[in-house]
Amino acid sequence: MKLTIQAAIAALILTAPTFANDSIIVVSKETKDIAASLRDKAFQDDSAYEILKSLTTEVGARHPGTPGEKAGVEWGIKKFKALGFDKVYTEDVNMNGWIRGVETAEILFPSYQKMIVTALGRSKSTPEGGLEANILHFKSYADLEKVADGSLKGKIAFISNRMERLKNGGGYGPANIARSKGHELAAKKGAEALLIRSIGTDDHRNPHTGATSVAMGYTAVPAVALSNPDADQLVRLIGYGHSPKIRLNIQTKDLGAIVTKNVIGEITGRELPKEVVVIGGHLDSWDLGTGAVDDGAGVAIGMATAAFIKNNTDTRPRRTIRVILWGAEELGLIGARAYAKARQEDGTIANHVIGSESDFGAGPIYGLQSSNNVSPNALHVVDTMAGIMGKLGVTRRSGNTSGGPDMIPLSALGVPALNMMQDGTDYFDLHHTPDDTFDKVNPEHMRQNLAVWSVFTFIAAEWPGSFK
Numbered sequence: 001m002k003l004t005i006q007a008a009i010a011a012l013i014l015t016a017p018t019f020a021n022d023s024i025i026v027v028s029k030e031t032k033d034i035a036a037s038l039r040d041k042a043f044q045d046d047s048a049y050e051i052l053k054s055l056t057t058e059v060g061a062r063h064p065g066t067p068g069e070k071a072g073v074e075w076g077i078k079k080f081k082a083l084g085f086d087k088v089y090t091e092d093v094n095m096n097g098w099i100r101g102v103e104t105a106e107i108l109f110p111s112y113q114k115m116i117v118t119a120l121g122r123s124k125s126t127p128e129g130g131l132e133a134n135i136l137h138f139k140s141y142a143d144l145e146k147v148a149d150g151s152l153k154g155k156i157a158f159i160s161n162r163m164e165r166l167k168n169g170g171g172y173g174p175a176n177i178a179r180s181k182g183h184e185l186a187a188k189k190g191a192e193a194l195l196i197r198s199i200g201t202d203d204h205r206n207p208h209t210g211a212t213s214v215a216m217g218y219t220a221v222p223a224v225a226l227s228n229p230d231a232d233q234l235v236r237l238i239g240y241g242h243s244p245k246i247r248l249n250i251q252t253k254d255l256g257a258i259v260t261k262n263v264i265g266e267i268t269g270r271e272l273p274k275e276v277v278v279i280g281g282h283l284d285s286w287d288l289g290t291g292a293v294d295d296g297a298g299v300a301i302g303m304a305t306a307a308f309i310k311n312n313t314d315t316r317p318r319r320t321i322r323v324i325l326w327g328a329e330e331l332g333l334i335g336a337r338a339y340a341k342a343r344q345e346d347g348t349i350a351n352h353v354i355g356s357e358s359d360f361g362a363g364p365i366y367g368l369q370s371s372n373n374v375s376p377n378a379l380h381v382v383d384t385m386a387g388i389m390g391k392l393g394v395t396r397r398s399g400n401t402s403g404g405p406d407m408i409p410l411s412a413l414g415v416p417a418l419n420m421m422q423d424g425t426d427y428f429d430l431h432h433t434p435d436d437t438f439d440k441v442n443p444e445h446m447r448q449n450l451a452v453w454s455v456f457t458f459i460a461a462e463w464p465g466s467f468k
C-alpha cells in the first residue's frame with residue numbers, strides 16, 4: 001500500500017507507541033485503565049471456580065491411559081467451545097502409560113498393623129500376593145547412599161525424611177530425590193523394594209504418589225510411599241529397637257505406547273494474531289484424588305482468564321491468547337516437551353511472546369516474578385503489571401523463573417516467562433493424594449487468581465513492545 005507523506009505521518013501519530021526513550025515502549029494509559037477495570041471485575045467473578053467445579057465433578061481424576069483422561073480431553077474441547085474461544089484444537093502426545101492396581105502393606109512383626117501406602121509412578125509390581133521382608137531404616141537418601149552396594153539383600157529400604165513446609169514450596173525439591181531416584185539407589189544396594197515417607201506436609205493418613213525417574217517400563221524395584229502417620233509409626237517402632245517385618249503387595253501395569261493430548265483454545269489477536277501469549281495448566285492429574293489443586297485450578301484459571309478478557313473488552317487484544325491444557329505433566333512434562341519440540345521444528349517458537357503456567361494449587365497470589373529471558377527494556381511492563389496487581393496483595397519479586405513446570409521446555413528455548421507466585425503453604429498437604437478434591441478450594445482465592453491473571457494476560461497481549 002502506498003501512502004502520501006502526510007498520511008504516513010498521520011498514521012504514525014495515530015498508531016505509533018509512545019517512546020519514553022529510544023528503546024522503552026511505555027504501557028499506554030488506556031491499556032492500564034482496561035487492566036485495572038478487568039482486575040476489579042474479575043475479583044467479583046466466579047467463572048474460574050465454576051470451571052474447576054465442572055472439571056473435578058463431571059470428569060474427576062485424569063490419569064493418562066485411563067477413561068478419566070479421555071473424558072478430560074473431551075471436556076476441555078467442549079468447555080473451550082462453550083466459552084466462545086475462536087479456535088479449539090488438540091495435538092497428539094505419544095507416551096507410555098502405567099496404572100496402579102492392588103497396593104497394600106502390613107506390619108507383620110513385632111505387631112500386626114495395616115499401613116496406608118501408594119505406588120509411585122511406574123512402580124514395578126511385587127510378586128503376586130506380595131513380598132515379606134524386614135525394613136532397614138535410613139533417615140535420608142544420602143544415608144542410603146552411604147551403605148555398601150549389594151548389602152541390603154532380602155531387605156526393604158525405608159527412607160523417612162520429612163519435607164519442610166514453606167510458602168514457596170521450597171521443601172519439595174530437596175525431599176524429592178528419594179521419590180524420583182530412590183528406587184535406583186535401593187536396587188543398587190540390593191534391596192527388594194523401596195519405601196519412602198510421602199513427599200508431603202500433612203498429618204493425614206493419605207499417601208502422596210508422584211513420578212519417579214522412569215519414563216517407560218518399570219522402576220528398578222517396587223517403589224512405594226507411606227502416609228506420614230504410618231511413616232511416623234514405623235520410625236517409632238524402630239526407635240523401640242525392633243526390626244519390623246512387613247508384607248508389601250503392589251500390582252501395577254505398564255500400558256505400553258499410548259496417545260494423550262494437549263488441548264488448546266485461542267482468542268485470536270486483532271492485530272498480531274500470529275504472536276501468542278501462552279497461559280494454562282496441565283489437564284492430566286494423578287489418579288488418587290480428582291486433581292483439583294493439581295492442576296484443575298490452573299486449567300480453570302487459564303480458561304477463565306482468556307474468556308473473561310474476551311467478554312470484558314470491546315475488541316480482542318492485539319495478540320493471540322493461547323490457553324494450553326498440557327497433557328501428561330505428571331509423568332515428566334511429556335505434553336510440554338512435545339509442544340516445544342514441534343514449535344522449534346516448525347519455527348513458530350519465535351512467535352511465543354511470553355508465557356506462564358498456573359500449577360501450584362489454588363492459593364492466593366502474592367508475588368510477580370520475571371524470567372531472565374525478559375528483556376531489560378520490558379521489565380518496566382512487569383513492574384506496571386505488579387503495580388496494577390498491588391490492590392490484590394501482589395508485589396514485584398526478584399529471582400529467575402521458568403514460569404511453571406510446563407513452561408520449562410519453552411523457557412529453555414528462550415521464551416520469556418512470568419511467575420504468578422501462589423501461597424503454597426498448604427499445597428503439599430493435598431498434592432498427589434486422595435484428598436486433592438474440589439472442596440479444598442477457596443472461591444475467594446480463585447477470584448483473586450482470575451483477577452491477577454487477567455491483568456498479566458491482557459497487558460502481555462495488548463502492549464505493543466517485545467518482551468524478548
Ligand SMILES: [Zn+2]
Pocket residue numbers: 282294295329359
Ligand atoms: Zn501439577
